[in-house]
Amino acid sequence: MSRTFLGMPVTAPRGVGNLRGDESFPAAARKALADPQLRRNLQHATTTIREKSARVIAELPDWQQLRSAGSALKAETMARLPELLEQLEAAVTAAGGTVHWAADANEANAIVTELVRATGHDRVIKVKSMATQEIGLNEALEAAGITPVETDLAELIVQLGHDKPSHILVPAIHRNRAEIREIFLRAMPGVDPGLTDDPPALAAAARRYLRETFLQTKVAVSGANFGIAETGTLAVVESEGNGRMCLTLPDTLITVMGIEKVVPRWSDLEVFLQLLPRASTGERMNPYTSMWTGVTPGDGPRDFHLVLLDNGRSAVLADEVGRQALHCIRCSACLNVCPVYERTGGHAYGSVYPGPIGAILSPQLTGVADNASLPYASSLCGACFDACPVKIDIPAILVHLRNQAPHPRSEAAAMAAAAYTMDRPKLYRAAQRAAKLARIAGRRGRGLPPPLNGWTLSRDVPQPPAETFRDWWRGR
């Protein structure tokens, strides 16, 4: 791999943010698989979104061309990233905004905290944002005595439940309405004690609480789906309208944007705003698309800050194969089609980015050693590649990362021995026979040694044949 940078890019630091789990994927998955409520919720939600998305995608005759266009635009962006970011900075500054550069989560959290402090307020309203979840901004603000209030309904449920999001788009996909009612009764200020678990009643309770909060809070924090280098325009794409309240009502707006979210031109949105809603929620057009350029006197926030976040992204960019992970537009289509995600849910991935995209993004942001089990959390079935609206070859990157992952010593020895044998046909033939004899002589079936006992957990081992194909061929 060739690195042309002055200085090596670093990965996301430990001890801050939400990119690393407490346990390996197989261990976390084992618990999730045993939760019938979770299994039912996930199966229902992913099947529903999948079908809806497939229906509206089928309406577009040029969907494949759109995917190719999206992929090409992202490839162009990554090839020109430094230049585009400087162009974005200049355009935002010219429009009256202030741009801050954050090398990692700690720097970004410190910048945002300081900006909020400078306003003299101790509460912020938040637009649903993956970047701020990634860096653990809420935890950092709370530590500084500032109260962040999530305004996306699902994020609010997660926040009030002292929980973690389990889906990029539907963060509370793992909760049912009875649980949501309990969370609201326990944690929502001013909630009606007679609240039922009727969905409209739950939504009304959230609306009442959020409306009051919107009107009383002077500082907002958002992420960004796109930052247009050409014009300095930021864009947030959401479904509830709560994001737009945050983006327009407060005096101060602070946007934390991953550096890969920049796009070269205004006209590029033509492609992405067709791809994103259909792949994501299965909608033809996104309900609330808010765009703003710097500050406009008498209209919206008076003070606008853009925090450009690296946090390992430059390290991802340095990997010629892995950098495609930065093309992600956070639609979550890959989660919804993934047979692994559908059964384990998002928490098993340990990172704020779950599912197939998480399995390639998280290990690259943190360094593969810190998320070594994630590249293996896939059967390589390829459904994610087909679903991705910007054609990220997720299976190829998973395999690429497996090649970088630390390997158990016994496995590495077995693999080397197997490769040695398989490169020597005579030895290979002898091994085939030896394996057969061992199987016939020994305990057949259930008592295989680790890690092969994983096989016999649920599957019988096939009977060894009387003769291998190659022996049969010889004797013909």
Add this chain to the structure above:
Amino acid sequence: MRIALFVTCLADTMFPAAAKATVVLLERLGHEVVFPVEQTCCGQMHINTGYQKDALPLVRRHARTFDPYDVIVAPSGSCVGSVRHQHASVARQAGEPGLASRAESVASRTFELSELLVDVLGVEDVGAYYPHRVTYHPTCHSLRVLRVGDKPERLLRKVRGLSLIELPAAEQCCGFGGTFAVKNADTSTAMLADKMRHVLETGADACTAGDASCLMHIGGGLSRLRTGVRTVHLAEILAATEASTEAATEASTEAGPR
């Protein structure tokens, strides 16, 4: 036509019936089958488990062994997928551009069985007879890596006596995934449970597919639960005739209960 058989290490060692059936079928259709004995394994397991360096000699061996042949067939979508989509890139990343172009050339002449029959040999009715209720599982690598589409079903529909029953949620992975099945055995099993439920819903006697590996997984589960439903490789169905029905049934890829 002279066709080289890329047997795959799994079929060679554990499921020779599928490989023998491939030979019998192609010979019945009037073709000459050759078996280059220097072949062993394509290295997919090494590549997909993260041992690309160990896979390199196997990629080299595969390209060298099959380079002399104009048409190569394997009874596996997955192994053909590795040859077609991984070999050249393994070679390139190892700094061997010569090997990469040889691997690409071999890949362009390598076909999964249903591709060979339908695309190269232009045949759908192979003259088979298989009097059973069968459901077809499209394996992920046949479907999404090779894009074989409905070629296997087109072949199956022409088999006399066979009633083909559609598998619900057919396109969902069975949960095998090579070392995924052992590294993430619980998740793999959860996926298998749903696949088996769908197979059982069809009421079929047998589940067929183009990959012995996925069938080993599905069949191992069906056998563990004593469902009485067999797995059988596509090649075995296509090789079966009225005269050979008895023999073909005995030589199935069914995982025997312990």
